[in-house]
Amino acid sequence: xxxxxxxxxxxxxxxxxxxxxxxxxxxxxxxxxxxxxxxxxxxxxxxxxxxxxxxxxxxxxxxxxxxxxxxxxxxxxxxxxxxxxxxxxxxxxxxxxxxxxxxxxxxxxxxxxxxxxxxxxxxxxxxxxxxxxxxxxxxxxxxxxxxxxxxxxxxxxxxxxxxxxxxxxxxxxxxxxxxxxxxxxxxxxxxxxxxxxxxxxxxxxxxxxxxxxxxxxxxxxxxxxx
Amino acid sequence: xxxxxxxxxxxxxxxxxxxxxxxxxxxxxxxxxxxxxxxxxxxxxxxxxxxxxxxxxxxxxxxxxxxxxxxxxxxxxxxxxxxxxxxxxxxxxxxxxxxxxxxxxxxxxxxxxxxxxxxxxxxxxxxxxxxxxxxxxxxxxxxxxxxxxxxxxxxxxxxxxxxxxxxxxxxxxxxxxxxxxxxxxxxxxxxxxxxxxxxxxxxxxxxxxxxxxxxxxxxxxxxxxx
Numbered sequence: 001x002x003x004x005x006x007x008x009x010x011x012x013x014x015x016x017x018x019x020x021x022x023x024x025x026x027x028x029x030x031x032x033x034x035x036x037x038x039x040x041x042x043x044x045x046x047x048x049x050x051x052x053x054x055x056x057x058x059x060x061x062x063x064x065x066x067x068x069x070x071x072x073x074x075x076x077x078x079x080x081x082x083x084x085x086x087x088x089x090x091x092x093x094x095x096x097x098x099x100x101x102x103x104x105x106x107x108x109x110x111x112x113x114x115x116x117x118x119x120x121x122x123x124x125x126x127x128x129x130x131x132x133x134x135x136x137x138x139x140x141x142x143x144x145x146x147x148x149x150x151x152x153x154x155x156x157x158x159x160x161x162x163x164x165x166x167x168x169x170x171x172x173x174x175x176x177x178x179x180x181x182x183x184x185x186x187x188x189x190x191x192x193x194x195x196x197x198x199x200x201x202x203x204x205x206x207x208x209x210x211x212x213x214x215x216x217x218x219x220x221x222x223x224x225x226x
Numbered sequence: 227x228x229x230x231x232x233x234x235x236x237x238x239x240x241x242x243x244x245x246x247x248x249x250x251x252x253x254x255x256x257x258x259x260x261x262x263x264x265x266x267x268x269x270x271x272x273x274x275x276x277x278x279x280x281x282x283x284x285x286x287x288x289x290x291x292x293x294x295x296x297x298x299x300x301x302x303x304x305x306x307x308x309x310x311x312x313x314x315x316x317x318x319x320x321x322x323x324x325x326x327x328x329x330x331x332x333x334x335x336x337x338x339x340x341x342x343x344x345x346x347x348x349x350x351x352x353x354x355x356x357x358x359x360x361x362x363x364x365x366x367x368x369x370x371x372x373x374x375x376x377x378x379x380x381x382x383x384x385x386x387x388x389x390x391x392x393x394x395x396x397x398x399x400x401x402x403x404x405x406x407x408x409x410x411x412x413x414x415x416x417x418x419x420x421x422x423x424x425x426x427x428x429x430x431x432x433x434x435x436x437x438x439x440x441x442x443x444x445x446x447x448x449x450x451x452x
Contacts, residue, residue: 002261029259029411030327030382030411031259031260031262032260033258033259034258035257035258036256036257036258037256085373100258105343112383113384114383117331123357124356125331125355125357126352126354127352127355128350128351130349130350131350132352139294156256156340157340158255158338158340191239198250219260
């Protein structure tokens with residue numbers, strides 16, 4: 001990959017936290033509820049941010065991807081572990097890219113042994129779920145009024161995506177939301193829309209995830225200087 | 227990998243079907259229920275069977291593994307797809323190794339758009355599940371009295387494994403059940419117990435999955451000659 005020589009040592013070396021991949025919410029030792037996510041967008045962000053010379057921490061759910069060179073990686077499994085790691089890491093960071101596909105629900109109980117339907121002959125059963133902590137809102141919303149850290153959220157939507165993403169941006173208190181549609185899941189090229197809390201809307205047409213990552217990292221220039 | 231020259235061209239080239247990996251049971255385009263399974267045991271079986279000169283078809287759920295040389299691979303996602311592929315392939319096969327971790331339940335409905343709790347502020351919800359077809363019992367039990375095809379099932383159990391595996395062997399109508407415990411999930415070495423419908427019980431102590439695969443393929447010698 002070619003890169004401008006000036007990019008390897010940026011004027012400011014920022015501390016960037018990226019989350020990537022799905023979380024898994026276990027019902028028992030073998031069964032779990034999860035989200036479709038290859039982790040590629042988050043890993044591309046981490047790789048390109050490190051290539052730009054930033055100090056990158058990648059908090060990754062279970063994915064089959066190699067850690068990019070120069071990136072510090074923390075592996076997590078479920079939403080609560082991800083939130084705990086993120087709270088710790090974001091404290092001293094300048095920017096967060098919340099690319100992980102965090103499960104919003106988890107089984108109400110995680111059994112130590114294998115789950116079985118109460119009635120072994122039953123054809124139907126149900127699983128009780130409880131809401132997971134809202135990782136994006138928790139981290140974005142905990143910033144003080146003079147806090148200069150930036151938070152970029154991601155939304156994967158079906159249907160009326162822009163309206164939902166705009167609402168998400170406001171509800172969560174993020175600075176930007178990157179909107180994907182479900183066709184992004186298995187594609188090497190993606191189209192995204194970047195919505196800003198200033199009302200801005202930038203569409204990036206179908207491009208490789210690495211190129212989209214580079215566009216998203218340009219948002220780091222909005223981190224106020226020290 | 228070294229192999230005895232006599233093994234590459236076995237006296238009889240058998241048609242072996244192996245299933246591997248998890249299935250995914252989608253609730254909506256992004257969320258699904260699944261089982262923990264790397265697919266490594268099934269892929270090791272397929273690789274070693276092909277190395278012995280057998281004609282191998284591998285029916286694989288979503289895993290991040292390369293197809294072993296000389297193996298025909300069919301990719302599936304959910305239990306019903308796996309069963310459909312297996313029915314087709316087992317018709318002309320001599321043996322089946324049912325190493326896939328097939329989900330026994332799936333969401334009662336798969337939504338076209340993203341699933342949302344009816345009450346967006348709710349802290350609890352539930353998912354209705356329906357029982358998946360029992361793939362092992364369906365295929366093993368559909369064999370006629372003079373059918374010479376062999377069926378090897380797998381059981382991952384927590385707790386009183388041998389009693390449950392014995393019951394599974396009988397209930398499903400398989401010829402052998404290979405019992406794993408949950409510690410096998412992330413290990414490169416595994417201990418298994420092979421239970422036969424003749425009442426036999428063979429314990430294989432902690433060995434690499436490839437070595438266990440070789441032991442399991444020795445069961446092919448029990449396929450009656452033509």
